[in-house]
Amino acid sequence: MHFKICCVGVGVFVSDKIKDAKIIFVVGGPGSGKGTQCEKVVAKYGYTHLSSGDLLRAEVGSGSERGKQLQAIMQKGELVPLDTVLDMIKDAMIAKADVSKGFLIDGYPREVKQGEEFEKKIGKPCLLLYVDARGETMVKRLMKRGETSGRADDNEETIKKRLDLYYKATEPVIAFYEGRGIVRKVDSELPVDEVFGQVSKAIDAL
Numbered sequence: 208m209h210f211k212i213c214c215v216g217v218g219v220f221v222s223d224k225i226k227d228a229k230i231i232f233v234v235g236g237p238g239s240g241k242g243t244q245c246e247k248v249v250a251k252y253g254y255t256h257l258s259s260g261d262l263l264r265a266e267v268g269s270g271s272e273r274g275k276q277l278q279a280i281m282q283k284g285e286l287v288p289l290d291t292v293l294d295m296i297k298d299a300m301i302a303k304a305d306v307s308k309g310f311l312i313d314g315y316p317r318e319v320k321q322g323e324e325f326e327k328k329i330g331k332p333c334l335l336l337y338v339d340a341r342g343e344t345m346v347k348r349l350m351k352r353g354e355t356s357g358r359a360d361d362n363e364e365t366i367k368k369r370l371d372l373y374y375k376a377t378e379p380v381i382a383f384y385e386g387r388g389i390v391r392k393v394d395s396e397l398p399v400d401e402v403f404g405q406v407s408k409a410i411d412a413l
């Protein structure tokens with residue numbers, strides 16, 4: 208009996224560490240500028256930036272068996288299994304829980320059920336920053352980034368697939384959270400610093 212209570216205790220302790228953390232979802236199309244804005248938020252507000260794409264690419268870079276499977280999915284611009292990416296985000300949040308002022312979850316959720324699972328396992332977001340750019344702008348930016356990024360998915364064919372998937376699976380996420388009144392849209396067609404001015408206004412209003 209004692210062992211069981213102990214396990215339950217540990218389980219509760221772990222999730223308590225991140226249950227009350229301030230969580231901001233950063234959602235937007237591929238190449239919309241999520242990462243660019245997150246870097247500026249980190250510099251100004253000291254938040255912890257967790258890019259789901261970067262966490263996945265780190266796993267790919269580790270050469271692990273799981274990394275090989277993820278690579279195959281990502282270079283097709285498809286979504287990796289929900290539990291895989293959610294567990295990676297949760298582990299990364301727990302690792303930083305004691306020092307974090309809040310978490311920027313970049314590139315997640317990518318579909319409504321990812322958001323629902325996140326809330327069951329971790330907690331509710333207080334803000335969804337919607338980084339909005341036109342399709343042709345995103346393609347142009349990613350083709351340019353692809354010249355130096357070395358990302359297997361920054362090529363014309365995969366960019367188009369990522370864009371299609373974004374419109375099909377991820378835009379409904381915006382509508383879902385608009386229903387909660389926590390979406391703040393920023394116009395990422397503007398110059399980076401003007402976009403950041405809109406981002407700052409949304410965060411200062413929290």
Ligand SMILES: Nc1nc2c(ncn2[C@@H]2O[C@H](COP(=O)(O)OP(=O)(O)OP(=O)(O)O)[C@@H](O)[C@H]2O)c(=O)[nH]1
Nearest residue numbers: 236237238239240241242243348352395397398399
């Ligand atoms: N001109 C211009 N370029 C931008 C802006 N924001 C980002 N970029 C560029 O567009 C490219 C994509 O920006 P990222 O911040 O990596 O976009 P992302 O949404 O994180 O992209 P994914 O990780 O693929 O989802 C980068 O090369 C940036 O330098 C902007 O406001 N204006």
Ligand SMILES: Nc1ccn([C@@H]2O[C@H](COP(=O)(O)OP(=O)(O)O)[C@@H](O)[C@H]2O)c(=O)n1
Nearest residue numbers: 237238259260281284285286287314315317
């Ligand atoms: N929640 C997530 C995040 C990324 N990914 C995968 O990781 C890739 C890169 O994610 P990213 O956020 O860096 O880039 P974009 O897809 O937003 O351009 C995506 O194209 C997906 O293949 C995923 O499957 N699920």
Ligand SMILES: [Mg+2]
Nearest residue numbers: 241242258260
């Ligand atoms: Mg990014």
